[in-house]
Every structure is written in structure tokens, then in C-alpha cells.
Amino acid sequence: MADDCPKCEKGPAPWLATFADLMSLLMCFFVLLLSFAEIDAIRFKKMAESMRDAFGVQREIPAPEIVMGTSVIKQEFSPSTIPEPSLIDEVRQQTTDIQKQNLDVPDAVADAVVEAAREKVLMEVEQQAEEIRQALRLEIEENLVSVETEQTKIIIRINEKGSFPSGSAELNDDFYGVMVRISEAVARTPGKVVVAGHTDDVPISNSRFRSNWELSSARAVTVVHALLDDPEVDPKRIAVEGHADSQPLVPNDSVENRAINRRVELIIQRGSDLDNGHLLDLGLPQG
Incomplete structure (x- = not known):
């Protein structure tokens, strides 16, 4: 009866390949979640331009201002703290306040x-x-x-x-x-x-x-x-x-x-x- 049992092939079990694929996909998923946690406006714009050129998009949409946002990938990550706003956000806010002061006409x-x-x-x-x-x-x-x-x-x-x-x-x-x-x-x-x-x-x-x-x-x-x-x-x-x-x-x-x-x-x-x-x-x- 022992001679009738098929012999197992040498090497890792076949299910390990599927498990490894699952782990890889889960890791990519969490990396994407991390990367989308913040948006760097400059990097996002560069990435969008690269994607447009790569896929051959011919329609041009003028973008005189940088898109609002704070990062697709932040260079320094700290999961325990709230991300600080980028320099662009601070400059934009200060500029808006100055314009508001110039536009407001005092009652006098x-x-x-x-x-x-x-x-x-x-x-x-x-x-x-x-x-x-x-x-x-x-x-x-x-x-x-x-x-x-x-x-x-x-x-x-x-x-x-x-x-x-x-x-x-x-x-x-x-x-x-x-x-x-x-x-x-x-x-x-x-x-x-x-x-x-x-x-x-x-x-x-x-x-x-x-x-x-x-x-x-x-x-x-x-x-x-x-x-x-x-x-x-x-x-x-x-x-x-x-x-x-x-x-x-x-x-x-x-x-x-x-x-x-x-x-x-x-x-x-x-x-x-x-x-x-x-x-x-x-x-x-x-x-």
C-alpha cells in the first residue's frame, strides 16, 4: 500500500506563492494609504504632469496656481503627530490676510x-x-x-x-x-x-x-x-x-x-x- 501513495515533490508548498502575493499586496495597500495621508502640492503637480506626458494626454488645462493641499508623499513621517502645513500653505494664508487688510475700507x-x-x-x-x-x-x-x-x-x-x-x-x-x-x-x-x-x-x-x-x-x-x-x-x-x-x-x-x-x-x-x-x-x- 505504501508503494501506491504518490511521492511529494521536493521544495516549498504551492500555497506559499499565493500567501507571498497576498502579503505583497497588503504591504502595497498600506504604503498607498500612508502616501495619501498628506499631499505635497509641488510633488503632486509634478506627478500629475508626468502622468499626463506618460499617457499622452493632449488636452491642456491651464493651472496658474498650485493645487491646494498638504502632500502625496511626505519626506519626514511621524505617525504620532499631526502633520504640519507646508510652506506654501503658510505663504498663501499670509498673502490672503494682507490682501484682506488692503481690501477692507475702514469706517472712518x-x-x-x-x-x-x-x-x-x-x-x-x-x-x-x-x-x-x-x-x-x-x-x-x-x-x-x-x-x-x-x-x-x-x-x-x-x-x-x-x-x-x-x-x-x-x-x-x-x-x-x-x-x-x-x-x-x-x-x-x-x-x-x-x-x-x-x-x-x-x-x-x-x-x-x-x-x-x-x-x-x-x-x-x-x-x-x-x-x-x-x-x-x-x-x-x-x-x-x-x-x-x-x-x-x-x-x-x-x-x-x-x-x-x-x-x-x-x-x-x-x-x-x-x-x-x-x-x-x-x-x-x-x-
Whole structure:
């Protein structure tokens, strides 16, 4: 029976080759895990370029900056400590901080720029008001109109004297020449125009006007129609308001004071320029 048993071949057992392959594969696997634990940006980029050339990749993708990361293989390995960032990461972080400091505008600087823009607008408003005063010099001397400034507003005030008959919203015929000059001045001056009518505190009630509110609004509308006779005046700039006796200039305690309060005001508002255009001219973002 012993002669029938096949003889074993001399040498190592066949399963050792498979076991050795398994050990080799496990070692390669753990080496790869170790190598991918950190990424060196410079080495990774060089490796990627080598792989591209080796496999004949023809498509070029521009990469002006080094890829972010910390290493595919670190020269000094310490499993017990957290890897320190590479020099490239530190330089990138410091550069970012410096850029942020340069881009941040301190509140004091922004306030100073806005104040400079405001001063510029105020100077323009005063200059334009002076030009309107020169154009209406005769009317101002006769106390038919007055021109004032209030912050970024130019106020052309039409007094009732010479403009409207008492209790009426129809302009006097000889006042239309004054309105032509006012229209020319408004057309030359940029900004929104609010035409506001005002009365004294003496109530009115007749077949046409039920109250001073209607009278003040009707007078403002009459002035607007006179303004729009000039084709240079854009209707989109115009707004109408009627205030009755709610906004007196002086107390309604005498005949003279009531005459002062009866008026129509053309308010040219330049505040929107300060919020938009002038800030853009100075290179500052809005909002």
C-alpha cells in the first residue's frame, strides 16, 4: 500500500506563492494609504504632469496656481503627530490676510469719502441756486419769487403776490413771462422737482374748492402745466403736492404773515445724486 501513495515533490508548498502575493499586496495597500495621508502640492503637480506626458494626454488645462493641499508623499513621517502645513500653505494664508487688510475700507475712510461727496453736491447746489437767482433777479427784487437752498434742495418760492388772484388757481396773465424764466431755470437744473401748494389758515368753501387742500393742490397743478409748456422740462421729474395750511412759514397771526404763507414752492431735490452718482464717481460701491 505504501508503494501506491504518490511521492511529494521536493521544495516549498504551492500555497506559499499565493500567501507571498497576498502579503505583497497588503504591504502595497498600506504604503498607498500612508502616501495619501498628506499631499505635497509641488510633488503632486509634478506627478500629475508626468502622468499626463506618460499617457499622452493632449488636452491642456491651464493651472496658474498650485493645487491646494498638504502632500502625496511626505519626506519626514511621524505617525504620532499631526502633520504640519507646508510652506506654501503658510505663504498663501499670509498673502490672503494682507490682501484682506488692503481690501477692507475702514469706517472712518468711508465716512470721509461720503462727506467729501456731500460737500461737492452742496457746492453744486449753491452754484446752481445762484444761477437761478441771476436769471430771476428782477422778479426777486419785486418780491414775486425767492430762491433759497436747504441742504441738497433748491427751493424756488412763488409768492401769491402777482401770481394768483385771491381764492383762485388761475395764474395772472402777466405772470406767464415769469413762469417761462422759471421753466428755463428748472430745465437746466438736474434733480427731481416737487411742486407744492400752500395756503393760509383762512378756510375756503365755494362752488370750485371745498377746502384749502383743493385750492393748494389746484395752484400746484397750474404751475406744473406752466412748467410743461417748456418742452425741455421732463414730465417724469415732476411731482405735485398740496399742503393747505399745514406747513406755514410764519404764524398765521396777521394779514402780512398770511400773505407770506400763501405760496407755491418748486423744490429741486439733489439728494439722489449724493446716494448714487457721486459715490460711483468716487469709486465706492452702493448699499
